[in-house]
Amino acid sequence: MSRHTIQAGAPSRVDHDERMNIQEIVDEVVSGTPAVDWSVRIGERAAHQPERRLRTASVGKLLLLIETARRIGDGRPDPAEPLAKDPALAVADSGLWQHLSVPALPIADLAVLVAAVSDNFATNVLLGRIGLRPPADLAAELGLRETALLDFVRRKRAPTDPPTLSWGTAGDLAALMSGLARGSVVSPAVSARVDSWLATGVDLSMVASGFDLDPLAHTDGALRNKTGTDDGVRADLGHVGPKAYAVLANWNPDQGDRTAEVMSGVRSIGRAMAKSATNP
Numbered sequence: 208m209s210r211h212t213i214q215a216g217a218p219s220r221v222d223h224d225e226r227m228n229i230q231e232i233v234d235e236v237v238s239g240t241p242a243v244d245w246s247v248r249i250g251e252r253a254a255h256q257p258e259r260r261l262r263t264a265s266v267g268k269l270l271l272l273i274e275t276a277r278r279i280g281d282g283r284p285d286p287a288e289p290l291a292k293d294p295a296l297a298v299a300d301s302g303l304w305q306h307l308s309v310p311a312l313p314i315a316d317l318a319v320l321v322a323a324v325s326d327n328f329a330t331n332v333l334l335g336r337i338g339l340r341p342p343a344d345l346a347a348e349l350g351l352r353e354t355a356l357l358d359f360v361r362r363k364r365a366p367t368d369p370p371t372l373s374w375g376t377a378g379d380l381a382a383l384m385s386g387l388a389r390g391s392v393v394s395p396a397v398s399a400r401v402d403s404w405l406a407t408g409v410d411l412s413m414v415a416s417g418f419d420l421d422p423l424a425h426t427d428g429a430l431r432n433k434t435g436t437d438d439g440v441r442a443d444l445g446h447v448g449p450k451a452y453a454v455l456a457n458w459n460p461d462q463g464d465r466t467a468e469v470m471s472g473v474r475s476i477g478r479a480m481a482k483s484a485t486n487p
Contacts, residue, residue, distance in 0.1 A: 223377050229253040232479040238474035243465055246455040248381035257275045257378035260353040261457045263442045264435030265325040265374020267356035268343040275318050276400040277393050286315035303325030322404035327360040334359055354379040380444040380453035389447040405431040413443035414454050417477025441469050
């Protein structure tokens, strides 16, 4: 497979006031949450330690989706190939398949479940078919230096398991979303397929909340995103038209719950982005 390196493209014109405004909001959020580690990249408009690697929870599932789309484009596997529920791969929390009676679903439908509701059961079954190594190789081919899907979703992590489901940097992840927006991730067809899956995503609770979209009906709009949530982790990356972003936050949950202040911060960033989008 040929190498397809992602490069974050700078817009042809960046409004100075817009850039400063969003950077100021990011700086305020970071300074107001000293117990939180942040990695932020919002196009060429704002950044905070974009090369800092943080835990990203379900964000790593995006690499599985891209690898699945690439393989479908190569004709292996057939997107209609059914994959059965495997009780050994069942994990609760996020997802719908655990609540459905259907015992098997086509690969393409499992990808939609992963993109739409970050379905853990669908993720593990799809990973069982694709494997962990191919998404890792794909990340390297795409030039993602500090971003990886490390493991299956697990009920509980043992000391011998990878320490987290995935990790990444805002720089890597914003570049990845920029590539999807441009159609340059692997190929235009692969990028379009992944983008169509991401269009079904229902979690608009973080940065994406600033755009006031209907979380259940926004496939015709310009927003695409993927989120990650775990104890001490909030992450949201996406693109709005050609403009890409990634906002990652980590904290130590044993030293206090920072969820409210982090969610307030990421939503403030989202509102600033939405305001700049409507006032170019």
